[in-house]
Amino acid sequence: MAEQKQNIVEIRHLYKAYHRGSLVVPVLYDITFDIVAGEFLALMGPSGSGKTTLLNLLAGIDKADEGSIRVGDMDITALSETELAHWRANHVGFIFQFYNLIPVLKAIENVELPLHLTSLSKKERRDHAEMALRMVGLDHRMDHYPKELSGGEQQRVAIARAIVTDPTILVADEPTGDLDRVSAEEILAMMERLNAEMGKTIIMVTHDPRAAQRAKILRHLDKGYLTDDDSQNPL
Amino acid sequence: MMILKILFRNAFHNKLRSGLTILGIAVAILAFGLLRTVISSWYAGVEAASTSRLVTRNAISIIFTLPISYNEKIRQIEGVKMVSYGNWFGGVYINEKNFFPNFCVEPRTYLEIYPEFVLSPAEKKTFLADRKGFVAGRKLAAKYGWKIGDAVTLKGTIYPGNWDFVLRGIYKGRDDTTDETQFYFHWDYLNETIKKASSQMAGQVGFYMIAITRPDLAADVALAVDKTFKNSLAETLTETEKAFNQGFIAMSGAIVTAIQMVSFVVIIIIMAVVANTMAMTTRERIGDYAIMKTLGFGGRDITVLIFGESLVITLAGCLTGMILTFPAAAAFGHALETFFPIFIVSTETLYLDVLAAILIGCLAAIIPTRQAIRIGIADGLRRIG
Numbered sequence: 001m002a003e004q005k006q007n008i009v010e011i012r013h014l015y016k017a018y019h020r021g022s023l024v025v026p027v028l029y030d031i032t033f034d035i036v037a038g039e040f041l042a043l044m045g046p047s048g049s050g051k052t053t054l055l056n057l058l059a060g061i062d063k064a065d066e067g068s069i070r071v072g073d074m075d076i077t078a079l080s081e082t083e084l085a086h087w088r089a090n091h092v093g094f095i096f097q098f099y100n101l102i103p104v105l106k107a108i109e110n111v112e113l114p115l116h117l118t119s120l121s122k123k124e125r126r127d128h129a130e131m132a133l134r135m136v137g138l139d140h141r142m143d144h145y146p147k148e149l150s151g152g153e154q155q156r157v158a159i160a161r162a163i164v165t166d167p168t169i170l171v172a173d174e175p176t177g178d179l180d181r182v183s184a185e186e187i188l189a190m191m192e193r194l195n196a197e198m199g200k201t202i203i204m205v206t207h208d209p210r211a212a213q214r215a216k217i218l219r220h221l222d223k224g225y226l227t228d229d230d231s232q233n234p235l
Numbered sequence: 236m237m238i239l240k241i242l243f244r245n246a247f248h249n250k251l252r253s254g255l256t257i258l259g260i261a262v263a264i265l266a267f268g269l270l271r272t273v274i275s276s277w278y279a280g281v282e283a284a285s286t287s288r289l290v291t292r293n294a295i296s297i298i299f300t301l302p303i304s305y306n307e308k309i310r311q312i313e314g315v316k317m318v319s320y321g322n323w324f325g326g327v328y329i330n331e332k333n334f335f336p337n338f339c340v341e342p343r344t345y346l347e348i349y350p351e352f353v354l355s356p357a358e359k360k361t362f363l364a365d366r367k368g369f370v371a372g373r374k375l376a377a378k379y380g381w382k383i384g385d386a387v388t389l390k391g392t393i394y395p396g397n398w399d400f401v402l403r404g405i406y407k408g409r410d411d412t413t414d415e416t417q418f419y420f421h422w423d424y425l426n427e428t429i430k431k432a433s434s435q436m437a438g439q440v441g442f443y444m445i446a447i448t449r450p451d452l453a454a455d456v457a458l459a460v461d462k463t464f465k466n467s468l469a470e471t472l473t474e475t476e477k478a479f480n481q482g483f484i485a486m487s488g489a490i491v492t493a494i495q496m497v498s499f500v501v502i503i504i505i506m507a508v509v510a511n512t513m514a515m516t517t518r519e520r521i522g523d524y525a526i527m528k529t530l531g532f533g534g535r536d537i538t539v540l541i542f543g544e545s546l547v548i549t550l551a552g553c554l555t556g557m558i559l560t561f562p563a564a565a566a567f568g569h570a571l572e573t574f575f576p577i578f579i580v581s582t583e584t585l586y587l588d589v590l591a592a593i594l595i596g597c598l599a600a601i602i603p604t605r606q607a608i609r610i611g612i613a614d615g616l617r618r619i620g
């Protein structure tokens with residue numbers, strides 16, 4: 001059945017190194033893999049193995065040294081900065097470890113923020129944002145500022161912000177890394193639902209085996225190498 | 236719109252820091268405004284001076300006098316409409332602390348040549364009739380609580396002894412720039428009193444004031460006056476009232492330059508303070524800017540955010556400072572009335588305030604903006620947490 005599905009992400013021979021002065025720090029070596037549409041993939045690996053770097057590359061917020069990344073029908077390694085920004089606004093939803101909400105904006109305004117880059121009218125923006133907040137069960141907290149919300153609630157607002165533009169892929173870097181167990185479970189359940197009920201493609205970096213358990217596919221990264229081929233989640 | 240909302244809320248997010256910065260800017264704008272007003276009030280006499288009036292004095296120095304006989308001769312010169320004359324009296328009221336300009340004049344002609352000193356017809360009549368009468372400016376009379384009919388004694392410095400006067404009129408300034416702190420009395424009173432003591436010193440005039448028929452004749456008439464008295468015992472120097480007043484001010488030019496420099500130093504210091512605040516603020520918000528860039532916002536949006544926040548703060552401070560300048564200038568002007576009879580905040584100063592605030596706001600935002608734009612998104616995001 002997996003063979004029938006079409007690839008939504010194709011990564012080919014990806015190399016990435018950081019430059020610290022004259023020192024070159026290689027981080028990713030010859031990464032090649034595909035992600036099919038509707039996948040929920042967990043990327044695991046020890047600290048410093050390059051998980052965040054890989055996620056940033058395929059989300060278009062960092063540039064690879066070599067190799068290509070195709071997302072949907074777009075080769076994003078060929079895009080300029082401005083084109084990339086435009087592409088991200090339309091195709092990627094971001095969920096971070098520290099929620100990363102804008103502190104001076106209310107929950108609803110944070111969710112509306114990415115819609116300001118679309119051609120939606122004011123009313124449409126409001127409607128979309130309210131619907132997204134309802135989907136994460138926070139419509140009663142619309143007018144609260146981030147600091148008035150718990151960590152779990154802030155992360156739910158962040159999820160609402162990530163899905164409000166209906167992106168092609170959702171990327172999450174340790175989305176439960178800063179949460180207590182109960183909140184973490186809630187967030188994971190929510191992501192699972194987004195994947196199962198709405199068919200969202202999710203790529204999640206995590207340390208937490210319990211989080212990885214929710215994913216359909218696991219990938220391991222170690223010292224910059226992808227250590228396994230396609231494997232169904234063994235957990 | 237969202238960008239504007241964010242920048243306004245950012246500006247007042249850290250209330251203490253924004254408040255202190257705004258206060259600092261307000262104080263600087265206030266100081267700047269007052270210093271500039273000091274300078275312009277210094278020049279107020281020059282600005283108020285008429286170009287259709289000439290002043291003739293002794294060519295050697297202002298402290299030497301001219302004979303009264305020149306009056307007739309000047310009157311005959313073509314282009315001269317009217318001539319008045321006077322002496323600097325230099326008296327003090329009770330003691331040296333109470334200093335204000337006082338001089339004697341030929342009253343009939345003086346009041347005609349200086350229509351900006353507005354006197355009621357009744358007061359004018361009693362003043363002209365009373366040889367010991369004097370006229371005081373509205374501000375001066377108010378300062379010492381003098382009322383019409385009050386006897387006032389000045390202690391002479393150039394002309395020793397106690398001199399008794401009676402207040403016969405209080406004049407109002409016709410224009411904002413008219414000096415309302417003057418004290419003038421009859422030349423005859425001075426002349427006759429000193430004639431009794433020594434006849435040599437009598438019949439002398441400190442300066443002639445000449446009204447001319449047309450302003451464009453000023454140069455010709457001045458030349459004609461000075462030519463008339465060439466090679467006589469007391470040669471004259473005639474110039475427009477404006478030039479005459481400027482001569483006084485030139486002496487204190489160095490002080491004015493110093494004040495001017497201080498006012499600009501104030502602006503530079505506050506610029507450093509605001510730049511520091513903006514640098515701190517931007518460093519704290521690097522993560523926010525990284526998130527916005529992640530979501531697809533561009534360099535232009537970040538620029539608007541940082542410049543906008545900086546300008547909101549500097550303009551808020553500027554506005555507060557400008558509002559404070561008016562009561563402060565009023566109090567300042569009142570306290571130093573005798574030195575600065577005209578103490579008015581000019582529109583030009585207000586424009587300069589706004590200009591300085593915009594300049595400070597923009598300069599302070601340049602470096603933080605460059606930093607915020609240059610930093611890679613991935614690096615910016617790594618700073619969070």
Ligand SMILES: Nc1ncnc2c1ncn2[C@@H]1O[C@H](COP(=O)(O)OP(=O)(O)OP(=O)(O)O)[C@@H](O)[C@H]1O
Nearest residue numbers: 018019020025027046047048049050051052053054
């Ligand atoms: N801007 C940078 N400059 C230099 N080296 C960097 C930079 N960013 C990351 N690195 C290095 O690249 C390597 C991979 O970093 P990355 O953040 O991708 O790891 P990670 O797997 O996400 O780790 P963690 O689980 O701790 O988040 C690390 O050794 C890190 O020190």
Ligand SMILES: [Mg+2]
Nearest residue numbers: 051052053173
């Ligand atoms: Mg990481």
